[in-house]
Amino acid sequence: MTLREYAANAKAAFRLLRECSPRIVWKFMYNFGWKSMRNIRRFEKRQAKGKPFFPAFVMVSVTENCNLACSGCWVSGGGKKSLSPKQLDGIIAGSKAKGSYFFGILGGEPLMYKGLLDVLEKHSDCYFQLFTNGILLTEEVAMRLKKMGNVTPLISIEGLQEESDARRHGSDVFQRTLAGVRACRKAKLIFGAAASICKSNYNDLVNRKYIELIAKEGAHYLWYYIYRPVGADPNTANALSKEEVLSFRRFVSEQRKDAPLFIIETYWDDKGKALCPGATGMSHHISPSGALEFCPPIQMAKDFLNAEGSNLAELFEKSDFLADFREMAAESSRGCILLEDPQKLTAFLEKHGAIDTTSRQTVLEEYKKMVPLAGHNLPGEEIPEANPLYRFVKKRYFFGFGAYG
Numbered sequence: 001m002t003l004r005e006y007a008a009n010a011k012a013a014f015r016l017l018r019e020c021s022p023r024i025v026w027k028f029m030y031n032f033g034w035k036s037m038r039n040i041r042r043f044e045k046r047q048a049k050g051k052p053f054f055p056a057f058v059m060v061s062v063t064e065n066c067n068l069a070c071s072g073c074w075v076s077g078g079g080k081k082s083l084s085p086k087q088l089d090g091i092i093a094g095s096k097a098k099g100s101y102f103f104g105i106l107g108g109e110p111l112m113y114k115g116l117l118d119v120l121e122k123h124s125d126c127y128f129q130l131f132t133n134g135i136l137l138t139e140e141v142a143m144r145l146k147k148m149g150n151v152t153p154l155i156s157i158e159g160l161q162e163e164s165d166a167r168r169h170g171s172d173v174f175q176r177t178l179a180g181v182r183a184c185r186k187a188k189l190i191f192g193a194a195a196s197i198c199k200s201n202y203n204d205l206v207n208r209k210y211i212e213l214i215a216k217e218g219a220h221y222l223w224y225y226i227y228r229p230v231g232a233d234p235n236t237a238n239a240l241s242k243e244e245v246l247s248f249r250r251f252v253s254e255q256r257k258d259a260p261l262f263i264i265e266t267y268w269d270d271k272g273k274a275l276c277p278g279a280t281g282m283s284h285h286i287s288p289s290g291a292l293e294f295c296p297p298i299q300m301a302k303d304f305l306n307a308e309g310s311n312l313a314e315l316f317e318k319s320d321f322l323a324d325f326r327e328m329a330a331e332s333s334r335g336c337i338l339l340e341d342p343q344k345l346t347a348f349l350e351k352h353g354a355i356d357t358t359s360r361q362t363v364l365e366e367y368k369k370m371v372p373l374a375g376h377n378l379p380g381e382e383i384p385e386a387n388p389l390y391r392f393v394k395k396r397y398f399f400g401f402g403a404y405g
Contacts, residue, residue, distance in 0.1 A: 090309020
């Protein structure tokens with residue numbers, strides 16, 4: 001590691017200590033850092049020994065309700081499905097019994113879910129990443145999160161002024177989201193910004209100026225995704241080309257050398273080879289209908305939680321559907337089957353008699369209309385991690401768990 005890279009990484013880490021509440025830093029280091037490392041080791045051993053399956057981490061969409069209507073979003077516009085508080089509590093308790101203490105909490109807009117913070121506060125030994133558009137993240141909410149100490153808000157920013165309004169079908173969305181960002185900073189929370197990168201926001205968000213802007217606003221990490229045009233209002237023309245995916249990957253790897261915050265993505269290993277968290281079994285998703293899904297944008301399933309969510313472990317262990325899905329996805333590509341081969345995905349879902357888990361009940365027809373698009377699998381053109389710290393972390397935790405042979 002060069003002196004420049006070492007200084008940049010140290011500065012980003014020091015920001016957590018300098019800018020955040022000590023109790024919040026401790027919760028992050030212990031509830032997330034230490035417990036997640038132990039959990040991944042348990043998951044790795046289960047996979048290696050062929051023991052009953054349970055993912056390392058569970059992503060949970062608590063509700064379809066949302067206060068925005070973003071283009072390309074998979075969530076049903078106007079949908080009303082939500083998990084019950086008992087089911088959410090059961091999901092968390094069942095995961096803890098398997099050694100998993102970290103959860104992604106999604107929606108819709110999860111802050112529209114009544115009683116959410118009560119459930120998360122009850123599980124003070126866990127750590128939660130709250131995926132939110134930030135509009136409902138008031139100073140009052142941020143101060144409660146500070147008191148809890150076990151939640152990191154991940155605030156979605158899909159572009160600057162004009163792009164945010166156009167993409168999210170709202171008014172003054174960027175400034176309203178920034179108000180949530182500033183509430184988090186005032187409360188001394190560890191928080192991040194997320195962005196789903198597509199053609200229309202590429203120039204806004206994939207540049208050093210934006211990284212420095214969001215760091216100046218107080219964000220401690222930036223989580224980049226690749227746009228997946230799904231849902232009732234897909235915009236295929238907005239998807240990245242292969243050249244843009246390569247450019248995006250090169251940018252992320254280069255910026256990690258000296259960025260003033262941590263840059264996260266879950267697409268590539270240390271050598272730049274593609275990975276799918278679902279195919280590796282590292283993560284699966286639970287929908288607002290209580291369905292166990294392969295990943296959030298693939299909204300068809302065979303396995304559903306009971307009223308208390310107490311059958312979570314049993315469903316994961318006995319799900320032939322998810323086991324077959326992991327095998328099929330891994331054999332098809334190291335990338336995203338939804339983008340790269342929607343026809344094969346559709347045939348698989350029909351063969352297994354998978355059920356639409358959404359309010360809109362049009363998912364299968366939507367998939368049948370999809371065309372292959374560029375994904376993050378770039379065989380022969382891999383771009384390895386340039387920063388030694390990220391390279392070490394990814395080599396340790398992003399190695400496929402045997403899914404790809």
